[in-house]
Amino acid sequence: MTNVAITTLLNQTDSDIAAYLEACVHCGECAEACQFYESTRDPKYTPTFKLAPLVKAYKRHKAPLRGIKKIFGLVPDEVTEDELREWEPLIYDSCTMCGRCTLVCPMGIDIAGTIRKVREGYAAADIVPDGLKQARVNVEKTSSPMGVTPKALLAQIKHQEEDTGLKIPVDVQGADYLALFSSHEIMASPEIIGAYARIFAKAGLSWTISTEAYEATNVGVQIGSGPLAAKLVQRVVDEAERLGVKYVISPECGHAYGAIRWAGPNLIGRTFDFEVLHIIELLDRLRRDGLIPAGKKDERRLTLHDPCQIVRRGGLLKEPRRLMDDACSNFVEMPGAGIANLCCGGGGGVSANQRAEELRTKAFGVKLDQIEKLGGVDAVVIPCANCRGVFEDGLFDLDRELEVIGLGELVAETLADDPPKAAE
Amino acid sequence: MSFIEFVEGPMFYAAAAIFVAAGLWRIIGILRIGKKPDLAPPRGSATAGWWKGNLRHFFPRGLFAERTWMHILGGYGFHLGLFVLLFFAAPHIAFVERFTGLSWPALPRWGFIIAAEIAFAGLIVLWVRRFSDPVMRQISDWDDHIGTWLTFLVMLTGCLALQESVVALRATHMLFVNIWLIYFPFSRLMHAFTVFLSRGATGASYGRKGMNP
Numbered sequence: 167m168t169n170v171a172i173t174t175l176l177n178q179t180d181s182d183i184a185a186y187l188e189a190c191v192h193c194g195e196c197a198e199a200c201q202f203y204e205s206t207r208d209p210k211y212t213p214t215f216k217l218a219p220l221v222k223a224y225k226r227h228k229a230p231l232r233g234i235k236k237i238f239g240l241v242p243d244e245v246t247e248d249e250l251r252e253w254e255p256l257i258y259d260s261c262t263m264c265g266r267c268t269l270v271c272p273m274g275i276d277i278a279g280t281i282r283k284v285r286e287g288y289a290a291a292d293i294v295p296d297g298l299k300q301a302r303v304n305v306e307k308t309s310s311p312m313g314v315t316p317k318a319l320l321a322q323i324k325h326q327e328e329d330t331g332l333k334i335p336v337d338v339q340g341a342d343y344l345a346l347f348s349s350h351e352i353m354a355s356p357e358i359i360g361a362y363a364r365i366f367a368k369a370g371l372s373w374t375i376s377t378e379a380y381e382a383t384n385v386g387v388q389i390g391s392g393p394l395a396a397k398l399v400q401r402v403v404d405e406a407e408r409l410g411v412k413y414v415i416s417p418e419c420g421h422a423y424g425a426i427r428w429a430g431p432n433l434i435g436r437t438f439d440f441e442v443l444h445i446i447e448l449l450d451r452l453r454r455d456g457l458i459p460a461g462k463k464d465e466r467r468l469t470l471h472d473p474c475q476i477v478r479r480g481g482l483l484k485e486p487r488r489l490m491d492d493a494c495s496n497f498v499e500m501p502g503a504g505i506a507n508l509c510c511g512g513g514g515g516v517s518a519n520q521r522a523e524e525l526r527t528k529a530f531g532v533k534l535d536q537i538e539k540l541g542g543v544d545a546v547v548i549p550c551a552n553c554r555g556v557f558e559d560g561l562f563d564l565d566r567e568l569e570v571i572g573l574g575e576l577v578a579e580t581l582a583d584d585p586p587k588a589a590e
Numbered sequence: 591m592s593f594i595e596f597v598e599g600p601m602f603y604a605a606a607a608i609f610v611a612a613g614l615w616r617i618i619g620i621l622r623i624g625k626k627p628d629l630a631p632p633r634g635s636a637t638a639g640w641w642k643g644n645l646r647h648f649f650p651r652g653l654f655a656e657r658t659w660m661h662i663l664g665g666y667g668f669h670l671g672l673f674v675l676l677f678f679a680a681p682h683i684a685f686v687e688r689f690t691g692l693s694w695p696a697l698p699r700w701g702f703i704i705a706a707e708i709a710f711a712g713l714i715v716l717w718v719r720r721f722s723d724p725v726m727r728q729i730s731d732w733d734d735h736i737g738t739w740l741t742f743l744v745m746l747t748g749c750l751a752l753q754e755s756v757v758a759l760r761a762t763h764m765l766f767v768n769i770w771l772i773y774f775p776f777s778r779l780m781h782a783f784t785v786f787l788s789r790g791a792t793g794a795s796y797g798r799k800g801m802n803p
Binding site: 179180184185186188189190191192193194195197198199203207209210212214215228229230231235240260268269270271273274275276279292316376403427428429430431432436441474478479480481483501502506535 | 612615616618619620621622623624625626628629630631633634643644646647650651653654657658661665666699723725726727729730731734744747775776778780781784785787788789790792793795796797799801
């Protein structure tokens, strides 16, 4: 087990990761950007400290000049199973891979990306939290971490057709766009499916949902299992190419976007025959092309949460803000909004990890403080279903009230005119 | 051969050779590990991101400055002070001129004193943090302390030798310089060079995404 972990850790260490490990000067600045440290003040949550198993393995087996250091007894001992297990909660419970620590790091080290590599070693050795193991079992059975079946999806689609009066296309060969959803959206906020229907009908898009590839959530990325992540990406790619779509729409889910847009081609070893668009990116394009003009604005005091994998690590900074400006008249930004915004506290699989619940709620408390400093916010707009779930759970646990809405829903609700009736 | 002749002669040549050879070995060793090409269609330029990443991280982010001000002051003070001492102290320029024939204007004595005081203050702040701050205690190791102490001794003996009137002091300074040069490529002091690889890697990765932290 330990050998598998070490071998995988070393295989994951490319020149970028090596540069990060070589450049760290142990300045501790990263702690000041980490919500888990900020909410507990426990030094073990210092981001760079979480990398210790990888650092040890690298220094012993891969670092340049290790031969000379070995002569002087200056290479660390082999990583042990006990150490791997001791670090497991730091790797999985106290890092959402939000990447905020990179902003404050004077060396510019991508600690979040490095944690992702460390998780590969842990997943290979099957040293993984039970919650994520269960999600993996569900995915292998149904393709969905929450066990959402095609039958359940079709039932939700039917409800949304009734609510919107629009026909929602399913398994349409030759459609231009294939829409993906996250399990959380399908089961907890299915109105997003109706929102898509209203927006795409307004824009006149040719789109479809597939009963073969509807799930965007990629548990493989959260656990750190490259093979599982590749399998889940491949399923979407196969179906998108079978249907002949030009675009795959990644939903309001942070890591799902990173998994298919930025990691996807690298996971399956080739480029796609289609373009991946985040739903926010698509809505912004449609808005700028004049296909979904904005109507009456929401007049409530709204703020925007920046999902880490969509904004800081995904590259979509301006798009959600342009949509917010069009959709509401009293949009206020949080302190540190945008690239430096705080995480919800439950990304990177932390929300699926029951063991981390108490810690996650503490980290969410820091996020909530950030919002409450604004004063008088009526609702927070969150373009990520996982973040919305973390907000809802955290608000419940902390006995606080704040409305949480999706950006797609907000856009649908503030379209210029009533959507036309479905043609069929 | 006198001690000063040894530390300024054979020992310095050996130390400088080790510094260059081992330093290059380490940098090339990191680069030789290699990485797979990124197949995801880019939204921006990786090259521009590499440069932006390197430049952006020279400047602290205002959002975090309130919580990291001591480290910012210590870090900037020490590094800027050391840079000035290293490249603009008159004896250093004379030393370089002896080997290369190259020369440039030196800092006046009062400038040297100010730069040295700032560098010492910065280094002491950084070192005191290493054992006074719980986070720093958690993550610091022997390499951090040895690197700090060696640098401190090089600077201290350099100040003592500033007058260049006592040969023993100059020899002591050169001895510590040589030890520092030998230790440098095997230690975390190499961050002076690896920083550009690290910042560049992150900058390039984010640059492709059209983002730049």
